[in-house]
Amino acid sequence: MYLYVYCITGALQKPIRDMMGLENAAVRALQYKELAAIVSEVMMAKMPVSNESVLRHAAVIEAVRKEQTILPMRFSSIFNNDAAVLEFLKNRYAAFVSDLERLHDKLEMGILVIQKKKYVQNTEFTQSGVEQEFGVSGQSTESPISDLQSPASTGMSYLQQRRIYYASQDENDEWVNEIVKTCHAQFEGICVKHKRDIHTSFSQGVSLNYLIHRDSLNEFKNRFNDLKSSLNELRFLCSGPWAPYHFVSPGGSVEHGII
Incomplete structure (x- = not known):
């Protein structure tokens, strides 16, 4: 089992409830200090590209974006486990915090x-x-x-x-x-x-x-x-x-x- 990361955000304003991600897995937040990675479990180390999977990826990102500032991840950003995601957040901590502040309340x-x-x-x-x-x-x-x-x-x-x-x-x-x-x-x-x-x-x-x-x-x-x-x-x-x-x-x- 692997961990699929949709986006990076700050402390959640609302808890994630009843949100389904790829492979109909439950979406959850993985916290590191004031950062959170929005993730769900997947069976494969690389997600095949299809209309359904890309749209589901985008739907999760949009659902979180409506509530708070996010940094979207590339499609098929997959990690081995929780520890690997936490290490990723730790290594990119300063850049993520800076981007979240710079892009606060911004849209594209x-x-x-x-x-x-x-x-x-x-x-x-x-x-x-x-x-x-x-x-x-x-x-x-x-x-x-x-x-x-x-x-x-x-x-x-x-x-x-x-x-x-x-x-x-x-x-x-x-x-x-x-x-x-x-x-x-x-x-x-x-x-x-x-x-x-x-x-x-x-x-x-x-x-x-x-x-x-x-x-x-x-x-x-x-x-x-x-x-x-x-x-x-x-x-x-x-x-x-x-x-x-x-x-x-x-x-x-x-x-x-x-x-």
Whole structure:
């Protein structure tokens, strides 16, 4: 039997009752000084990823977050026993206490900005940057390079294609920077800290995370709606409030933070 850790918090304001975690095991608190790890027993040393397990992990975190400040743990943060969890709390004690104080009454909000698909002269670019034109049927109308073409002609054509591709990339970078600046300015004064998720590709959109005070939630939503209305050529998605996944300090071998 192992111990699954959902999150770290301070002294509990209310006792945990009738809360079920992964594998329908009872959730409990494991105390170390003024810290508490929210845990439940599991049968496996590594939890397989599934929709059900990830949602149950998040549900426990959200239930505790509604009552007090928490530091969420990564999915499948599993320890051998109570002693191992207590040792973890002891080793990270100063960082956990500092984070709980810094993130007290703070929430995370997420924004995804997606550029509506643009077509320039019915042109699409492949991953290699090679330009292809498509007809109405969606079939490529590009003619294969003839064997009679000279190497110089072929080389010039390739360089032209690469130039167009990199110009497109530069345009994308410039667009992203403008969107980031516009969004940050929109939430100035109510945003404690912000981060951009650089792991999100351009095609997936610009992903931004904002740390705000709990009391600023309604104001954040109002400003988001104003932003969405003023830039209707873009698609905006808002998520949250969440536990501050992106704003906890980095951990050690078993990291707390983003799922």
